[in-house]
Amino acid sequence: MPEPMFDRIALIGIGLIGSSIARDVKELGLAREVVVSTRSADTLKRAEELELGTSYSPSAADAVEGADLVIVSVPVGASEAVAKQIAPRLKPGAIITDVGSTKASVIAQMAPHMPENVHFIPGHPLAGTEKSGPDAGFIGLFKGRWCIFTPLPGTDAEALSQLKAFWEALGSRVDEMDPQHHDKVLAIVSHLPHIIAYNIVGTADDLETVTESEVIKYSASGFRDFTRLAASDPTMWRDVCLHNKDAILEMLARFSEDLAYLQRAIRWGEGDKLFELFTRTRAVRRSIIEAGQDVDVPDFGRHALDKKP
Numbered sequence: 001m002p003e004p005m006f007d008r009i010a011l012i013g014i015g016l017i018g019s020s021i022a023r024d025v026k027e028l029g030l031a032r033e034v035v036v037s038t039r040s041a042d043t044l045k046r047a048e049e050l051e052l053g054t055s056y057s058p059s060a061a062d063a064v065e066g067a068d069l070v071i072v073s074v075p076v077g078a079s080e081a082v083a084k085q086i087a088p089r090l091k092p093g094a095i096i097t098d099v100g101s102t103k104a105s106v107i108a109q110m111a112p113h114m115p116e117n118v119h120f121i122p123g124h125p126l127a128g129t130e131k132s133g134p135d136a137g138f139i140g141l142f143k144g145r146w147c148i149f150t151p152l153p154g155t156d157a158e159a160l161s162q163l164k165a166f167w168e169a170l171g172s173r174v175d176e177m178d179p180q181h182h183d184k185v186l187a188i189v190s191h192l193p194h195i196i197a198y199n200i201v202g203t204a205d206d207l208e209t210v211t212e213s214e215v216i217k218y219s220a221s222g223f224r225d226f227t228r229l230a231a232s233d234p235t236m237w238r239d240v241c242l243h244n245k246d247a248i249l250e251m252l253a254r255f256s257e258d259l260a261y262l263q264r265a266i267r268w269g270e271g272d273k274l275f276e277l278f279t280r281t282r283a284v285r286r287s288i289i290e291a292g293q294d295v296d297v298p299d300f301g302r303h304a305l306d307k308k309p
């Protein structure tokens, strides 16, 4: 077992992401103590039953006391509330990070409350599933996945490399980005696909001429893939939409324009246009596979240090 990287880690929020971090930290022995905190008493009790930490507290402020690393894993809309609660009790020199799917808004919510003597380094692991809550997490979720950091100007290089080393220990590949750029990239590769999924499943659910039981009975695998994304946590995705508004609206505008083009091509029987687009998009899929980026989501039960066969 390697030396722990941190004496005490505080996990604020213990859902899919927080509990997956907790499981990896425990499995890999990355901390001597793991203090778990979450707002809901039931979730905290469940985290204790699952033995995700070494101690448990309903108070985020109490939980961060003496912690060298604090990881905030709550819906992005709750970031400011958490920052306000923890700020007065943070240990000088501590690293404070988050896992939120949007970055500019999390920075705007948290940075103003952070004391000068801590290192606030926003982060985002590009790994997850449609499930939520402490039971949904699993060892190895972050393995082979990117974790993007959006450090503020003047971030301490040593603290950043310590945080990167932590995520690398969980098996992640690390990268850095400007927060605004992160939000644009994620708007197209993650936020729009979820919004489109919510929309198509909602449309199917509203149809009068095709019954709900027919949708269920005859759902082809394409539709089924959309239902997985559309089953994602409503609180989390409401917050993502509200907190990455500009980038999402920009990408939705582009999407609608391109959809109108497709609609027109179908209406006027312009098969060549359809064929050209479908050929171009097929090449994108091939590039993703060639780049080794087509890792499937569930990797249940796999040890974090196992190599993929």
Ligand SMILES: NC(=O)C1=CN([C@@H]2O[C@H](COP(=O)(O)OP(=O)(O)OC[C@H]3O[C@@H](n4cnc5c(N)ncnc54)[C@H](O)[C@@H]3O)[C@@H](O)[C@H]2O)C=CC1
Residues within 6 Å of the ligand: 012, 013, 014, 015, 016, 017, 018, 037, 038, 039, 040, 043, 060, 073, 074, 075, 076, 078, 081, 082, 099, 100, 101, 102, 124, 125, 126, 127, 128, 129, 130, 131, 132, 133, 134, 233, 236, 240
């Ligand atoms: N679900 C996913 O696939 C991914 C999610 N993320 C981001 O990770 C964060 C957490 O997401 P999940 O773990 O999936 O959500 P989750 O719903 O599974 O867990 C959220 C946790 O936050 C707690 N919480 C909510 N409000 C709180 C507050 N005000 N104070 C303290 N605790 C509070 C809940 O009790 C729960 O423990 C979100 O910001 C999300 O955008 C990032 C990557 C992937």
Ligand SMILES: O=C(O)C(=O)Cc1ccc(O)cc1
Residues within 6 Å of the ligand: 100, 101, 125, 126, 127, 128, 129, 130, 190, 297
């Ligand atoms: O379940 C899926 O396919 C995901 O895309 C998971 C996911 C959701 C939100 C993120 O910020 C990152 C990853």
